[in-house]
Amino acid sequence: MTFGRVAVVGLGLLGGSVGLAIADNLPDCTTTGYDADPATRLRAAERGLVNRVCDTAAEAVAGADLVIFCVPVGAMGDAAAQIADALPERAIVSDVGSSKASVAEALRAALPGATVIPAHPVAGTENSGPDAGFAHLFRHRWCILTPPADADHAATARLSAFWEALGARVEIMDAAHHDLVLAVTSHIPHLIAYTIVGTASDLEEVTRGEVIKYSAGGFRDFTRIAASDPVMWRDVFLSNREAVLEMLGRFTEDLTALQRAIRRGDGEALFDLFTRTRDIRRSIVEQGQDDARPDFGRSDH
Numbered sequence: 001m002t003f004g005r006v007a008v009v010g011l012g013l014l015g016g017s018v019g020l021a022i023a024d025n026l027p028d029c030t031t032t033g034y035d036a037d038p039a040t041r042l043r044a045a046e047r048g049l050v051n052r053v054c055d056t057a058a059e060a061v062a063g064a065d066l067v068i069f070c071v072p073v074g075a076m077g078d079a080a081a082q083i084a085d086a087l088p089e090r091a092i093v094s095d096v097g098s099s100k101a102s103v104a105e106a107l108r109a110a111l112p113g114a115t116v117i118p119a120h121p122v123a124g125t126e127n128s129g130p131d132a133g134f135a136h137l138f139r140h141r142w143c144i145l146t147p148p149a150d151a152d153h154a155a156t157a158r159l160s161a162f163w164e165a166l167g168a169r170v171e172i173m174d175a176a177h178h179d180l181v182l183a184v185t186s187h188i189p190h191l192i193a194y195t196i197v198g199t200a201s202d203l204e205e206v207t208r209g210e211v212i213k214y215s216a217g218g219f220r221d222f223t224r225i226a227a228s229d230p231v232m233w234r235d236v237f238l239s240n241r242e243a244v245l246e247m248l249g250r251f252t253e254d255l256t257a258l259q260r261a262i263r264r265g266d267g268e269a270l271f272d273l274f275t276r277t278r279d280i281r282r283s284i285v286e287q288g289q290d291d292a293r294p295d296f297g298r299s300d301h
Helices: 013-025 038-047 056-062 072-083 099-108 153-165 175-202 208-214 219-224 230-240 243-265 267-286
Strands: 005-009 030-034 066-069 092-095 120-123 140-147 169-172
Touching: 005 013, 005 056, 013 030, 013 038, 030 038, 030 056, 066 072, 066 243, 072 099, 072 230, 092 099, 092 120, 092 153, 099 175, 120 153, 140 153, 153 169, 175 219, 175 230, 230 243, 243 267
Parallel strands: 005 030, 005 066, 066 092, 140 169
Antiparallel strands: 120 140
16 A cells, blocks of 8 residues: 655655655655755755655656655646656656645646546644654644545555555545635635734834734734745635635624624623634644643744
């Protein structure tokens, strides 16, 4: 069920973590890697993110059983086109992007006839680049596979076993449903974080120094999310446009209702909402998706 050779295209946080996780958990698997940035390739080789860093994407995928694209979702099509003539017929093609319908379309268009099974490990940090990766990023996190309706079941099973070997829990989901779910749980929260941090920065009545100096826990955590890779998130919002706009409309309606409750002094409505949302937080902790300790168990050091 495992793969003998895995090619990783894109050696930033996710690609680097995939390479390191394979080294830790699948020692018999050989890894090759490529990144469009020469400086990233150099640093990836220095860190040993993969067994061999290649000078071209085509070189990296030669002889691979599994190819994983770890590039921004807007770059998937171009990255796939670079390997079209070198991709082994037996290879499974996958990715780690956080929007799935558009990625599947881009990969299938660039690689007609290839076995394409998109995937999304729901894991990451606000950091990016080849120094950001670490081997246990995927441990106890969900990885959602979105195979097309006509996907080979054996190939899907192999990819599922691969992610489980890296420590992830695997879920199979329709691509359109995935995009709607992630619009709620990931994309809209990032959009809100970017907005609130930008609003604070633009306030004429409050200096930027005061915003930084007096950041309470809530705003501080927003800034962590808002520090995420701008290229990646630009592409996510553009590629998952319809689902994001649908969920943003729902959020705007709920925000208007909250604004009305505050204006009317409706404490009962506020209390009911805050009680319901606190229960959701407790459920997330109970399922092991975060830590209940102060500062979420994250060290400042």
